[in-house]
Amino acid sequence: MPTPVLMPQMGESIAEGTIVRWIKKVGDAVDRDEPLFEISTDKVDAEIPAPAAGVLTEIKVKEGETVAVNSVVATIGTSSEVSEQEPEAPPAPPPGAPSGDAVVPADVVDQPQEKAATPQRKTNGRAANASKPVEDDSRKQRSSPLVRRIARDNDVDISQIHGSGLGGRVTKNDILGYIETGIRDPGPGARENLESPGSRTPDPGSRVEIKPLSVMRKKIAEHMVMSRRTSAHVHSVFHVNFSTVERIRQQRKAEFEQSGVKLTYMAFIAKAAVSALRKFPIVNASLDGDSVIYKKDINLGIAVALESGLIVPVIKHADEKNLLGLSRAIADIANRARSKQLKPEEVHDGTFTITNPGQFGSQFGMPIINQPQVAILGIGTIEKRPIVIDDAIAIRTMAYLTLGYDHRLVDGATGDQFMAEIKEQIEHFDAERL
Numbered sequence: 001m002p003t004p005v006l007m008p009q010m011g012e013s014i015a016e017g018t019i020v021r022w023i024k025k026v027g028d029a030v031d032r033d034e035p036l037f038e039i040s041t042d043k044v045d046a047e048i049p050a051p052a053a054g055v056l057t058e059i060k061v062k063e064g065e066t067v068a069v070n071s072v073v074a075t076i077g078t079s080s081e082v083s084e085q086e087p088e089a090p091p092a093p094p095p096g097a098p099s100g101d102a103v104v105p106a107d108v109v110d111q112p113q114e115k116a117a118t119p120q121r122k123t124n125g126r127a128a129n130a131s132k133p134v135e136d137d138s139r140k141q142r143s144s145p146l147v148r149r150i151a152r153d154n155d156v157d158i159s160q161i162h163g164s165g166l167g168g169r170v171t172k173n174d175i176l177g178y179i180e181t182g183i184r185d186p187g188p189g190a191r192e193n194l195e196s197p198g199s200r201t202p203d204p205g206s207r208v209e210i211k212p213l214s215v216m217r218k219k220i221a222e223h224m225v226m227s228r229r230t231s232a233h234v235h236s237v238f239h240v241n242f243s244t245v246e247r248i249r250q251q252r253k254a255e256f257e258q259s260g261v262k263l264t265y266m267a268f269i270a271k272a273a274v275s276a277l278r279k280f281p282i283v284n285a286s287l288d289g290d291s292v293i294y295k296k297d298i299n300l301g302i303a304v305a306l307e308s309g310l311i312v313p314v315i316k317h318a319d320e321k322n323l324l325g326l327s328r329a330i331a332d333i334a335n336r337a338r339s340k341q342l343k344p345e346e347v348h349d350g351t352f353t354i355t356n357p358g359q360f361g362s363q364f365g366m367p368i369i370n371q372p373q374v375a376i377l378g379i380g381t382i383e384k385r386p387i388v389i390d391d392a393i394a395i396r397t398m399a400y401l402t403l404g405y406d407h408r409l410v411d412g413a414t415g416d417q418f419m420a421e422i423k424e425q426i427e428h429f430d431a432e433r434l
Helices: 106-123 125-129 132-141 145-153 172-181 188-195 215-230 243-258 265-279 323-338 412-427
Strands: 003-006 016-022 035-040 045-049 054-059 066-068 072-077 233-241 286-288 291-293 300-302 352-355 375-379 383-389 392-406
Touching (some): 035 072, 035 215, 145 172, 172 215, 233 412, 243 265, 243 392, 243 412, 265 375, 265 412, 375 412, 392 412
Parallel strands (some): 300 352
Antiparallel strands (some): 286 291, 375 392
C-alpha cells in the first residue's frame, strides 16, 4: 500500500514549509529514515527522512514551492507503481485564437477573448462567475494557508494586496502590514517605497551584486516582524560575575571531557535559567488571547547560528537534566542543527529561549522574543574585566545577560526578579548540583 509523505510541522507556530531540494528522485529506492528532501521554514532548515522503505513513486511538490504542513508532497510505494511525471501540457487555445508559432500582439490576442466572454455574461448569469474558480486558484498559489486564514479572519481580499514574495506571493508580513495600516495597497512600486524608503534601484554601472533572499531568511524576517508586532518588548540587562562558574569549569572540564562532552558556560546558564523558571513560572508561560497558558514542562530553546540564518532546536524537559545531561543535549542539538539532522519534534514546544551573541564578541544585545513564548535570554561575551569589590578594583570573569520579555504578561518587577535569580544562581553556583 502506498505511503504518503507529508510536509512536517517544524514548530508550533509554523503553518507551512518550502521544499528546497529533493535528495531522491522518482524511481529511487529509499530506506526508512533515509533523508528524502530538504525543507526550509523560519525556524529551521532540515533534511526530512522517509517515513517508510520502498521506492519514491511520485513527487507532488516541486523544489521552491511552499505548501501547508501535513500536505502530501510525495508518495512511497513499489517500483511497479512508479509513474512518469510528464510536464503539464499547455491549455488548449480558445476557438478562434491563433495557433502554432504565430506571433500576434498581446492586445490582438486578448481582444477576441473579451468579445467572446461578453455574450456569455448577457445570456447566462452563471457564465459571469466562470472565471472565479480560476481567480481563487490563483490566489491560493500566491499565498499560504496561514495568510488565507488571516485574510478570512480579518475580512481581507487577498487579491487587493500586492505581495512582496516570489512571483507576487502574499507573505504573512504583507497581510499583517496591510491590516495594520487599514488602507488599500497602493501597488507594487509605491509599496516598495513605503516599506524600504532608503532602497533605490542601483544606477547602471554601480558596483553592486543583487541576490534574492533565501527561503530561510525570508521566513525569519516574517517571523521577527510578526513578533515585534505581537509582543510589547521590554529588556533588562544585568552584569553577572562568572568567576565561581569559571573556577568550577576549570576544575571539572577534564572529567566532562572523559564523558565525551565539553563543559561550557552555556550549560551553567541553562541550569540557572531552569532554576529561575521554576521560581517564576509566568516567564515559562504563553499568552493566548485573554488566557495565560502555564507550561508544566521546561523546554529550553537554544539558538544555533548557521551560515544561512538562525534556528532554535529545543531541549525537552530540561528541568530533569543535571549539568552533564544539559551539556550533552546542547552539544547534540547544535551539531545536528548544523548538519540539518534535526527531527520535526525537536523544534516544537519550546517554552523559553537562550541565545548567545556573545560568542562573537558582542557585549550584549536586545533579542526578539521567539513566539509564542514570552521571554528570551541573551548572553553577552564572557571575559575578564576590572570591577569594584569592597572599594577596591579587582579582575573578575564577567558578562552582561539580557532578558527580553513581553510586557503584556511579564511586569518589569517580575522580569528583574527573574534576572536577579539567574544572577544569584550563577554567582553562587553550587558544585553539588553538577
